[in-house]
Amino acid sequence: MxxxxxxxxxxxxxxxxxxxxxxxxxxxxxxxxxxxxxxxxxxxxxxxxxxxxxxxxxxxxxxxxxxxxxxxxxxxxxxxxxxxxxxxxxxxxxxxxxxxxxxxxxxxxxxxxxxxxxxxxxxxxxxxxxxxxxxxxxxxxxxxxxxxxxxxxxxxxxxxxxxxxxxxxxxxxxxxxxxxxxxxxxxxxxxxxxxxxxxxxxxxxxxxxxxxxxxxxxxxxxxxxxxxxxxxxxxxxxxxxxxxxxxxxxxxxxxxxxxxxxxxxxxxxxLGNPTPTETGLLKIAIPTDNGKLGERFGHSAVFSIISAQKGQIVQQEELTPPPKPGAIPGWLAEQGCHTVIAGGLGEAARSKLAELGIKVICGAPAATPEQLALRYLRGELIAGTPAASPASPASSCQDCNHT
Ligand SMILES: Nc1ncnc2c1ncn2[C@@H]1O[C@H](COP(=O)(O)OP(=O)(O)OP(=O)(O)O)[C@@H](O)[C@H]1O
Incomplete structure (x- = not known):
């Protein structure tokens, strides 16, 4: 105030x-x-x-x-x-x-x-x-x-x-x-x-x-x-x-x-059937291994990049990140990603993603990228902190809430 x-x-x-x-x-x-x-x-x-x-x-x-x-x-x-x-x-x-x-x-x-x-x-x-x-x-x-x-x-x-x-x-x-x-x-x-x-x-x-x-x-x-x-x-x-x-x-x-x-x-x-506000595509990045969530964010050879609009998946691509682990957050920002869903995530990666305004959900279960994205869109995987907010310190995995 x-x-x-x-x-x-x-x-x-x-x-x-x-x-x-x-x-x-x-x-x-x-x-x-x-x-x-x-x-x-x-x-x-x-x-x-x-x-x-x-x-x-x-x-x-x-x-x-x-x-x-x-x-x-x-x-x-x-x-x-x-x-x-x-x-x-x-x-x-x-x-x-x-x-x-x-x-x-x-x-x-x-x-x-x-x-x-x-x-x-x-x-x-x-x-x-x-x-x-x-x-x-x-x-x-x-x-x-x-x-x-x-x-x-x-x-x-x-x-x-x-x-x-x-x-x-x-x-x-x-x-x-x-x-x-x-x-x-x-x-x-x-x-x-x-x-x-x-x-x-x-x-x-x-x-x-x-x-x-x-x-x-x-x-x-x-x-x-x-x-x-x-x-x-x-x-x-x-x-x-x-x-x-x-x-x-x-x-x-x-x-x-x-x-x-x-x-x-x-x-x-x-209420006169209001039209939903036009929102841009939401891009969700998920480290992927053999078609399922990959356990290691920094060493993942493939990322599924899922685009969603109005709660629905509209596109899914499998992309190869740069080979240097520290470069992945910046690369995801270049791809226009807003959210990362991961299993485990190191503190350095979390801080970097937060700095880039990318939300993080960690500790997600081993499911297909599509299943995880749909669960996130339905509110079944909740980000522990608004990573982009100035108030949020980079926090550890225990802050996330999973179902
Ligand atoms: N249609 C329903 N069928 C069965 N249980 C219901 C139904 N609607 C609500 N309940 C249950 O009734 C209880 C009270 O519901 P809720 O807390 O939503 O009421 P409330 O009017 O907001 O209460 P309060 O006056 O405390 O604010 C909850 O346990 C809820 O699960």
Whole structure:
């Protein structure tokens, strides 16, 4: 943060930074719920992953100060957020999804954040003013349940934000949704739509549907309020298993995943089907030995250079690097590579690649270059540090997170 002489100037400077950073974001969505535990974070995380896998550039911000769950849902608990005096650097979940959560600033994942209203507002404004997301198609903000300081701060600070309200079908949850709708109307926060989660249970053995908490209440509430209904997700034990193990729903192949896709399609339609920002080719370099990941980066006789766009591989070439091991990072930069996926990597190579702005994922498993690139594009291999950022010291392999 900059050093201005008085709090009013500091506040104005922070507001200016918030607008500057968020002006680069096309659609801003806050995911809200009237009640706790209805699956708001699950929906927020999976909206973000699904949109990012469709080629949109997405940022996911968890402002649930007291109960942040996004890091756990996406298996980012062990990755700290890198900061310097000026900025917070998002964690790169995949080439199209960056994540910021307060969990990333805690020394221990189970540490509580103890603070009241004004401190919370300051913390959220700081998150908004200290993160330069760069150009994004979507910023998805996961807020705590209710109509307290967090959604109010977003409504008052994030120009152009729209709400997505998550509910479950029980009357007690629907009553709280009606409060959320009133809240949004009072603070001029447009509502993009309502989602009904835990809507019926589809038996995994016989496929028949059981409406444990009734269903259809979300749709009726949306209709009564004249709001779009975006769709429903069933109660699915696979959601719990996926969330507990840090996997996105997109990694599942079941009816729930299809329902999630339907929900995203409805949301996109409500938002006018925005076109994903045109991004250049992403080039991924992988040392290769006999068609699989080569163990030694510096002595690899072949590198697979994989070009990808909008989450898809568009070209794959096998190239021979210069025979001098120390020359490989510079050669990869000449090839236009952005990311290296490797097994092991020496400190000197890591530093050199970081200096050249090339991201590094090390400790990857022995698979084909194509499989590894696809896993990286899906967010299943996560860079431990934004190597190109000025805040990131060259770090060791233990910082990487692998699945
Ligand atoms: N459709 C579903 N089927 C089964 N379990 C679900 C479903 N949606 C969410 N859950 C589970 O319910 C629990 C609560 O979900 P989640 O944390 O997303 O709720 P939340 O509304 O964000 O909670 P909080 O109020 O604490 O912020 C998690 O264990 C999650 O896996």
């Amino acid at each position: 900059s050093c201005n002489s008085n709090p009013t100037q500091q506040f104005a400077a922070q507001t200016e930074r918030i607008h500057r950073f968020l002006d680069q974001v096309t659609k801003k969505l806050i995911v809200m719920s009237g009640k706790g535990g209805v699956g708001k974070s699950t929906v927020a995380a999976n909206l973000a992953v699904t949109l990012s896998q469709q080629g949109y550039q997405v940022g996911l911000l968890d402002i649930d100060v007291h109960g942040p769950s996004i890091a756990g849902l996406l298996d980012l608990n062990d990755l700290p957020l890198l900061t310097d005096r000026e900025q917070i650097y998002p964690i790169e979940y995949s080439p199209t999804l960056r994540v910021v959560t307060i969990q990333g600033l805690l020394d221990k994942p189970d540490d509580p954040v103890i603070c009241r209203g004004p401190a919370k507002i300051t913390m959220i404004r700081q998150f908004l003013g200290d993160v330069d997301w760069g150009p994004l198609d979507f910023l998805i903000i996961d807020s705590p349940p209710g109509t307290g300081d967090e959604p109010l701060t977003i409504a008052q600070t994030v120009t152009g934000c729209q709400a997505v309200i998550v509910t479950t079908p029980q009357e007690i949850a629907l009553a709280d949704v009606r409060k959320s709708i009133q809240f949004c109307r009072k603070v001029n926060l447009p509502i993009a739509g309502i989602i009904e989660n835990m809507s019926g249970f589809v038996c995994p053995s016989c496929g028949s549907r059981h409406d444990i908490f009734k269903s259809g209440g979300g749709e009726k509430t949306a209709a009564a309020a004249g709001l779009p209904f975006l769709g429903r997700l069933p109660i699915d034990p696979a959601i719990v298993t996926a969330g507990d193990s840090g996997k996105a729903l997109a990694s599942l192949h079941n009816q729930t995943q299809t329902d999630m896709q339907h929900l995203v399609d409805q949301l996109l339609q409500q």
